[in-house]
Amino acid sequence: MNPVLHNISTTGNAWFYRLLMWREKHIKEKNFVLFLALIVGIVCGFAALAFKWLIHYISSSLLLNIDITGGNYLYLVYPLIGILIVSCYVRYVVRDDISHGVTKVLFAISQNKSRLKPHNCYTSVVAASITIGFGGSVGSEGPIVYTGSAIGSTLGQMFRLSPRLLMILVGCGAAAGVAGIFKAPLSGALFTLEVLMLDLTTVSVMPLLISSVSAASVAYIFTGYDVQFFFTQSENFLTVRIPFAILLGIVCGFASLYFIRVMAMMEGFYGKIKNPWMRAAIGGSILAVLIFIFPPLYGEGYDVITSMINGDTASVADGSIFYADRNVVWIIGLYIAGLCLAKAFATSSTNGAGGVGGTFAPSLYMGCMTGFFFAYFLNHIGLGFDLSVKNFALMGMAGVMSGVMHAPLMAIFLTAELTGGYDLFLPLLIVSTISYGTIKIFEPYSIYAIRLAKRGELLTHHKDKSVLRLLKVNNVIENDFKPVSPEMNLKQMVDVISQSSRNLFPVLDGEGRLMGIVLLDDIRNIMFRPDLYKKMYVSKFMTTPPATIQVGDTMESVMKTFDRTSAWNLPVVEDGKYIGFVSKSKIFNSYRRVLRHYSED
Numbered sequence: 001m002n003p004v005l006h007n008i009s010t011t012g013n014a015w016f017y018r019l020l021m022w023r024e025k026h027i028k029e030k031n032f033v034l035f036l037a038l039i040v041g042i043v044c045g046f047a048a049l050a051f052k053w054l055i056h057y058i059s060s061s062l063l064l065n066i067d068i069t070g071g072n073y074l075y076l077v078y079p080l081i082g083i084l085i086v087s088c089y090v091r092y093v094v095r096d097d098i099s100h101g102v103t104k105v106l107f108a109i110s111q112n113k114s115r116l117k118p119h120n121c122y123t124s125v126v127a128a129s130i131t132i133g134f135g136g137s138v139g140s141e142g143p144i145v146y147t148g149s150a151i152g153s154t155l156g157q158m159f160r161l162s163p164r165l166l167m168i169l170v171g172c173g174a175a176a177g178v179a180g181i182f183k184a185p186l187s188g189a190l191f192t193l194e195v196l197m198l199d200l201t202t203v204s205v206m207p208l209l210i211s212s213v214s215a216a217s218v219a220y221i222f223t224g225y226d227v228q229f230f231f232t233q234s235e236n237f238l239t240v241r242i243p244f245a246i247l248l249g250i251v252c253g254f255a256s257l258y259f260i261r262v263m264a265m266m267e268g269f270y271g272k273i274k275n276p277w278m279r280a281a282i283g284g285s286i287l288a289v290l291i292f293i294f295p296p297l298y299g300e301g302y303d304v305i306t307s308m309i310n311g312d313t314a315s316v317a318d319g320s321i322f323y324a325d326r327n328v329v330w331i332i333g334l335y336i337a338g339l340c341l342a343k344a345f346a347t348s349s350t351n352g353a354g355g356v357g358g359t360f361a362p363s364l365y366m367g368c369m370t371g372f373f374f375a376y377f378l379n380h381i382g383l384g385f386d387l388s389v390k391n392f393a394l395m396g397m398a399g400v401m402s403g404v405m406h407a408p409l410m411a412i413f414l415t416a417e418l419t420g421g422y423d424l425f426l427p428l429l430i431v432s433t434i435s436y437g438t439i440k441i442f443e444p445y446s447i448y449a450i451r452l453a454k455r456g457e458l459l460t461h462h463k464d465k466s467v468l469r470l471l472k473v474n475n476v477i478e479n480d481f482k483p484v485s486p487e488m489n490l491k492q493m494v495d496v497i498s499q500s501s502r503n504l505f506p507v508l509d510g511e512g513r514l515m516g517i518v519l520l521d522d523i524r525n526i527m528f529r530p531d532l533y534k535k536m537y538v539s540k541f542m543t544t545p546p547a548t549i550q551v552g553d554t555m556e557s558v559m560k561t562f563d564r565t566s567a568w569n570l571p572v573v574e575d576g577k578y579i580g581f582v583s584k585s586k587i588f589n590s591y592r593r594v595l596r597h598y599s600e601d
Contacts, residue, residue: 029165039155041210041214080285087280138362142360145173169207175191179211179216183216244387250438254438257438308368309397343366398435484506484507485507497527505518569584
């Protein structure tokens with residue numbers, strides 16, 4: 001009996017063991033995963049509702065008495081308090097790294113057989129609620145994706161799903177999280193396909209749709225059918241505006257590149273600060289100052305986005321030291337440009353200081369500001385342009401999200417689902433596509449995947465590379481090669497050969513270090529000459545291997561080494577000591593098994 005099931009049956013949960021046995025006997029995995037997808041969707045829908053309520057409750061309580069007619073020094077205090085609370089919670093209660101939720105999900109899919117820890121079902125939601133409620137300039141979507149994926153992973157492990165279906169259930173949790181938080185079911189499924197890079201197959205598409213629709217349905221039932229961002233389109237998009245949409249797409253591509261590069265730079269800056277309390281103090285202080293100067297950076301900024309896509313320019317200066325000048329055109333223009341530039345620093349400082357949140361909402365926010373500023377600037381430079389700042393703010397949301405996340409389809413449909421702006425589908429498509437094409441020239445990976453890609457730990461839609469990354473050197477090492485020492489004579493070598501089924505022999509010194517190899521073909525012409533048995537020694541006829549493999553090498557680099565050397569077997573070493581051999585045949589067999597397993601429909 002499986003040890004896990006044995007523990008279940010002997011701890012008073014024998015009924016669950018019987019349920020597992022009944023399920024395995026009567027319901028196929030591919031059918032059962034549809035039921036689990038429904039459960040994941042419903043649970044994630046309620047998790048998203050609780051998450052949004054908690055964020056709103058904290059932020060509304062803190063901002064109840066904020067004066068919108070001038071600067072507020074409470075903005076210098078709230079973010080620091082929030083960062084310190086979350087840092088203590090993560091350090092002393094969770095005792096685990098729960099930041100960069102989407103990247104963690106990608107890592108679990110790529111390197112950890114889609115297994116996430118059970119505490120991830122709630123810890124990131126709690127930490128992110130405090131972070132955002134106290135002003136952290138991050139989004140709630142990353143944590144809810146992490147939470148949803150952990151719910152799917154935990155449920156899948158509980159019912160002993162195969163790795164392939166467990167991966168799909170993790171994707172269902174992520175899709176349900178996005179669908180529940182935004183009331184956008186189609187975008188939830190597209191997020192999993194484009195950002196988490198799960199393949200669209202007959203096995204995966206139905207569970208993703210079921211979980212997304214069920215999570216969105218829960219959100220609709222309890223919060224109504226209103227869209228996330230109220231938007232009224234007062235001006236139709238004319239075909240003569242298409243060149244401006246193309247230009248905005250290029251601008252959004254570079255804005256996305258700026259966002260990604262600033263995030264990476266600041267992550268490196270905070271990573272060099274080893275003391276966590278110093279990191280919290282520095283990051284929290286930078287965040288607080290930025291929010292004091294630019295109050296729209298407080299929290300997710302969804303109210304600001306709603307104002308901007310409805311043309312309410314003046315409200316962007318509410319609660320700031322620039323309130324008195326909010327009707328001065330050039331001041332508001334510079335203020336919005338400052339928001340575009342400062343958002344990346346505020347988001348990276350929130351996460352770098354120890355806060356927990358995602359980059360999903362910040363990319364929407366920066367896109368809205370970029371599109372709005374683009375139209376606002378062209379309208380006021382005296383060339384007679386009359387662009388709709390509302391429409392271009394909406395188009396900018398799709399453009400920057402497409403570039404930052406490398407997910408053009410999701411950006412288009414999410415923007416439309418969030419605002420109801422389906423009449424702008426053509427310009428959304430243009431801006432999103434151009435932005436994605438622009439950033440791909442400079443940055444091949446999304447903001448979520450870039451960390452794993454640099455370490456060679458990312459699964460992609462490139463099937464060959466993905467399968468190789470699922471294979472580990474440790475799992476293909478062969479240890480049935482008979483070792484010999486340099487001091488052995490030919491007679492002793494022949495005796496070893498007679499006991500071996502291999503034609504390759506590692507030569508080791510007294511400490512187990514690899515000195516060379518002996519190939520049977522190289523000594524075949526002398527091994528049957530008794531007159532040489534006492535005269536020839538291994539040290540005379542051993543050769544240097546064409547290359548060595550390190551235990552920590554990726555399988556992709558191992559295969560490149562095989563291709564470069566044309567070898568069939570290569571030794572594996574760790575700190576110079578011999579571990580075993582890897583062979584092409586063993587790798588190919590494992591490759592075929594994994595490919596078949598993860599490609600089954």
